[in-house]
Amino acid sequence: MAALPVDITDPADPRIAAFLSIRERDLTGREGRFIAEGTVVLRMLAAAHGQDRGFYAEAVLILQARLAGVAEILDRLPPDVPVYVAEAPVFNAIAGFDMHRGVLAIGRRQGAPDLDGVLNNAPSLVLAACGLSNHDNMGALFRNAAAFGAGAVVMDRGSCDPTYRKAIRVSVGAVLTVPFAREGTIGEVIGRLKAQGYALWGLSPRGRVPLDAIPPSPRTALLVGTEGEGLPAEIMAAIDTARIAQAPGLDSLNVATAAAIALHRIAMVNGLIG
Amino acid sequence: MAALPVDITDPADPRIAAFLSIRERDLTGREGRFIAEGTVVLRMLAAAHGQDRGFYAEAVLILQARLAGVAEILDRLPPDVPVYVAEAPVFNAIAGFDMHRGVLAIGRRQGAPDLDGVLNNAPSLVLAACGLSNHDNMGALFRNAAAFGAGAVVMDRGSCDPTYRKAIRVSVGAVLTVPFAREGTIGEVIGRLKAQGYALWGLSPRGRVPLDAIPPSPRTALLVGTEGEGLPAEIMAAIDTARIAQAPGLDSLNVATAAAIALHRIAMVNGLIG
Numbered sequence: 001m002a003a004l005p006v007d008i009t010d011p012a013d014p015r016i017a018a019f020l021s022i023r024e025r026d027l028t029g030r031e032g033r034f035i036a037e038g039t040v041v042l043r044m045l046a047a048a049h050g051q052d053r054g055f056y057a058e059a060v061l062i063l064q065a066r067l068a069g070v071a072e073i074l075d076r077l078p079p080d081v082p083v084y085v086a087e088a089p090v091f092n093a094i095a096g097f098d099m100h101r102g103v104l105a106i107g108r109r110q111g112a113p114d115l116d117g118v119l120n121n122a123p124s125l126v127l128a129a130c131g132l133s134n135h136d137n138m139g140a141l142f143r144n145a146a147a148f149g150a151g152a153v154v155m156d157r158g159s160c161d162p163t164y165r166k167a168i169r170v171s172v173g174a175v176l177t178v179p180f181a182r183e184g185t186i187g188e189v190i191g192r193l194k195a196q197g198y199a200l201w202g203l204s205p206r207g208r209v210p211l212d213a214i215p216p217s218p219r220t221a222l223l224v225g226t227e228g229e230g231l232p233a234e235i236m237a238a239i240d241t242a243r244i245a246q247a248p249g250l251d252s253l254n255v256a257t258a259a260a261i262a263l264h265r266i267a268m269v270n271g272l273i274g
Numbered sequence: 275m276a277a278l279p280v281d282i283t284d285p286a287d288p289r290i291a292a293f294l295s296i297r298e299r300d301l302t303g304r305e306g307r308f309i310a311e312g313t314v315v316l317r318m319l320a321a322a323h324g325q326d327r328g329f330y331a332e333a334v335l336i337l338q339a340r341l342a343g344v345a346e347i348l349d350r351l352p353p354d355v356p357v358y359v360a361e362a363p364v365f366n367a368i369a370g371f372d373m374h375r376g377v378l379a380i381g382r383r384q385g386a387p388d389l390d391g392v393l394n395n396a397p398s399l400v401l402a403a404c405g406l407s408n409h410d411n412m413g414a415l416f417r418n419a420a421a422f423g424a425g426a427v428v429m430d431r432g433s434c435d436p437t438y439r440k441a442i443r444v445s446v447g448a449v450l451t452v453p454f455a456r457e458g459t460i461g462e463v464i465g466r467l468k469a470q471g472y473a474l475w476g477l478s479p480r481g482r483v484p485l486d487a488i489p490p491s492p493r494t495a496l497l498v499g500t501e502g503e504g505l506p507a508e509i510m511a512a513i514d515t516a517r518i519a520q521a522p523g524l525d526s527l528n529v530a531t532a533a534a535i536a537l538h539r540i541a542m543v544n545g546l547i548g
Contacts (some may be wrong), residue, residue: 145527147521210548212542244538246421247547252420252446253417257414260527260534266522268486272517
């Protein structure tokens with residue numbers, strides 16, 4: 001049973017202080033808090049609330065006109081999660097810019113499984129990222145990981161935070177559904193994957209074998225690198241690497257698009273999809 | 275030989291009126307004009323200038339600090355294309371917002387080949403789009419078409435204009451290198467493709483055969499639909515359709531990502547890449 005909606009008529013109401021100017025907040029220290037936007041993401045947050053992934057809804061802010069449309073989602077939240085409702089002028093003043101979707105929540109990630117915890121579930125397909133700095137690409141990676149049944153996304157601490165507002169939005173909520181861990185150096189992440197028996201494949205335009213040469217394996221991890229530089233040379237030298245054939249003279253695939261092509265192929269040869 | 279750079283010290287200088295507030299201009303009627311941003315796109319515009327694709331550079335605006343870095347590109351433009359140079363405060367005042375790349379051009383598309391002209395070149399692989407409304411997706415489609423050797427992108431007149439600023443930027447300039455036509459209804463586009471002997475395949479989560487079942491063909495056209503709705507039911511019923519296998523319960527691929535996976539596979543089976 002959800003909390004009774006509370007009408008907010010003053011943008012300065014202290015109860016909704018956490019929603020103030022979310023665009024700026026999004027770029028500052030957040031103690032595990034994040035912004036969830038839109039009905040699809042709210043639905044995923046409500047489903048994840050209090051489960052073993054460490055996600056919690058802290059508060060919800062809904063445009064009055066959208067309240068009926070999300071009632072069944074709010075019903076899944078416990079009564080100690082406050083639901084605030086505002087008309088458009090107040091809503092827009094609170095959120096700092098026009099939030100046309102009219103559906104916002106503050107979430108918190110706390111006590112989430114670490115890298116060992118994520119890998120202990122032994123997913124057949126893992127997507128690994130090294131130094132990924134762009135939130136759009138991070139979100140797209142999660143979206144594609146979900147689409148092709150990757151059971152986890154793991155990344156070094158140099159990668160950006162998947163719970164940033166834009167990454168969650170671009171992921172269409174997959175950040176809240178695909179288990180992930182972000183810790184250590186990429187060398188440490190690779191070491192852990194190998195220790196867990198993963199066949200590790202780096203994806204790069206300079207990969208040594210074509211994508212279709214990646215053999216089936218009970219556990220495969222696909223590693224992608226940062227947007228501009230790709231995978232560091234010392235990593236490339238230390239692991240198996242594969243390339244996606246492209247038109248001559250071009251090296252132009254977006255990292256999340258390249259990952260999608262490779263994940264699709266790996267999932268196919270391992271019978272995870274199809 | 276390029277024009278001699280002209281220093282601009284007043285944002286109201288009439289010679290750079292076309293660059294004023296480009297973000298707003300981008301959304302208004304433009305008579306074939308478009309904005310090219312960044313060094314990569316400027317290089318492609320200079321290469322395309324006056325060639326048979328109907329692209330022309332009309333004027334260039336460069337941040338003073340970037341001038342030396344793009345000198346070899348400017349050298350490829352004829353002397354009747356003016357090159358304006360401004361310091362950062364003036365540059366930012368002209369362009370309406372911080373253009374950190376400091377490289378801008380006004381381009382014009384005029385006398386470009388129409389659909390028949392584009393198809394008369396008989397490209398082996400064509401990407402077709404129906405009702406694509408998002409400029410990011412349009413740009414990503416072009417980027418992926420270029421990566422996998424598609425010789426043309428054709429779309430109905432309901433699709434958005436690929437020469438919008440953001441589409442060009444997301445395409446990493448591929449809008450200026452991959453021939454395209456945007457005209458007619460999707461039924462008319464399909465009719466023209468079939469008349470030219472193309473094996474036409476619609477891409478949809480509800481496609482009737484798996485992607486890998488698309489047979490080799492001297493001419494293949496891949497058709498993708500609008501972001502939300504996908505391909506119209508009457509189109510789906512009238513043509514061959516293929517699907518990309520995904521994890522159960524999900525239908526979550528971005529249209530440009532789905533197109534990339536399919537173009538890669540079609541290009542592979544036809545020996546266009548690899």
